[in-house]
Amino acid sequence: xxxxxxxxxxxxxxxxxxxxxxxxxxxxxxxxxxxxxxxxxxxxxxxxxxxxxxxxxxxxxxxxxxxxxxxxxxxxxxxxxxxxxxxxxxxxxxxxxxxxxxxxxxxxxxxxxxxxxxxxxxxxxxxxxxxxxxxxxxxxxxxxxxxxxxxxxxxxxxxxxxxxxxxxxxxxxxxxxxxxxxxxxxxxxxxxxxxxxxxxxxxxxxxxxxxxxxxxxxxxxxxxxxxxxxxxxxxxxxxxxxxxxxxxxxxxxxxxxxxxxxxxxxxxxxxxxxxxxxxxxxxxxxxxxxxxxxxxxxxxxxxxxxxxxxxxxxxxxxxxxxxxxxxxxxxxxxxx
Ligand code: FDP
Numbered sequence: 001x002x003x004x005x006x007x008x009x010x011x012x013x014x015x016x017x018x019x020x021x022x023x024x025x026x027x028x029x030x031x032x033x034x035x036x037x038x039x040x041x042x043x044x045x046x047x048x049x050x051x052x053x054x055x056x057x058x059x060x061x062x063x064x065x066x067x068x069x070x071x072x073x074x075x076x077x078x079x080x081x082x083x084x085x086x087x088x089x090x091x092x093x094x095x096x097x098x099x100x101x102x103x104x105x106x107x108x109x110x111x112x113x114x115x116x117x118x119x120x121x122x123x124x125x126x127x128x129x130x131x132x133x134x135x136x137x138x139x140x141x142x143x144x145x146x147x148x149x150x151x152x153x154x155x156x157x158x159x160x161x162x163x164x165x166x167x168x169x170x171x172x173x174x175x176x177x178x179x180x181x182x183x184x185x186x187x188x189x190x191x192x193x194x195x196x197x198x199x200x201x202x203x204x205x206x207x208x209x210x211x212x213x214x215x216x217x218x219x220x221x222x223x224x225x226x227x228x229x230x231x232x233x234x235x236x237x238x239x240x241x242x243x244x245x246x247x248x249x250x251x252x253x254x255x256x257x258x259x260x261x262x263x264x265x266x267x268x269x270x271x272x273x274x275x276x277x278x279x280x281x282x283x284x285x286x287x288x289x290x291x292x293x294x295x296x297x298x299x300x301x302x303x304x305x306x307x308x309x310x311x312x313x314x315x316x317x318x319x320x321x322x323x324x325x326x327x328x329x330x331x332x333x334x335x336x
Contacts, residue, residue, distance in 0.1 A: 206259025
């Protein structure tokens with residue numbers, strides 16, 4: 001058995017910390033705690049088909065979408081797992097309209113945690129992969145008191161670490177603290193994440209494109225032409241393939257491993273697309289870039305956009321370097 005199979009997530013995090021003598025161990029503690037929360041959420045997600053947990057709570061989230069019990073469970077679990085370590089000054093979740101302050105009796109720290117507790121949740125009842133996405137920043141607001149909205153609205157390039165957990169056939173935890181991207185698969189037998197994807201590099205080109213083609217008629221001319229280009233051309237002698245799960249974490253994870261493009265464009269009806277800059281696009285763009293890929297909003301690098309509100313949306317085109325460059329040419333040509 002190759003040695004890497006014994007590299008647990010905690011060991012990997014702690015060994016990574018030793019490479020940075022200046023590290024205080026706080027970031028390691030945060031990642032370890034996120035790993036624990038991921039295990040608890042994974043367990044609950046796995047039970048979804050067995051217990052009567054599915055169904056609506058009768059509430060809607062800030063986007064007017066129905067909130068299912070698992071969304072709330074994951075949201076509350078992450079807060080409970082992360083609010084007492086003394087590492088954060090503020091948190092924000094896709095399931096909450098406002099920033100989340102730490103309970104007054106807990107120490108206030110220097111980091112900021114932003115998360116989408118259960119992404120792709122409209123897929124839960126069909127037993128399709130869903131996930132959790134997280135972002136960690138340093139606080140920028142002055143003083144040692146509670147953090148502010150300013151701390152949550154930083155451009156994505158300021159992320160200290162980011163990652164996601166996919167609850168699929170296996171549960172996989174993918175993270176980057178800026179140096180390399182690592183994936184750990186949960187061994188359900190002894191409840192530990194084991195290194196399964198060491199130093200992930202996204203291929204420079206891929207054969208798969210991923211987009212909700214049902215929106216075709218609302219796309220820009222450049223995007224239509226690009227998709228047509230893929231449909232009539234071949235890559236390494238074989239036709240391009242369309243794959244779209246409709247769970248961003250699952251589509252991004254496949255793109256990371258196999259290459260190609262993941263796209264959620266703006267269109268005539270929704271010029272800013274659907275996906276949220278702070279909770280979804282920034283963390284996955286951080287991962288894609290750390291693996292050697294590219295993520296843009298059609299013009300600019302996603303990580304350079306400064307969010308103006310917690311729940312703002314942005315178009316996103318992310319994936320293999322050469323594929324995104326080609327796509328950008330198509331988008332630019334139609335602008336002229
Ligand atoms: P969901 O609505 O199921 O939560 O941001 C939410 C998201 O899923 C993404 O995970 C996914 O990529 C996208 O929406 C799918 O949107 P479409 O159904 O419009 O394709």
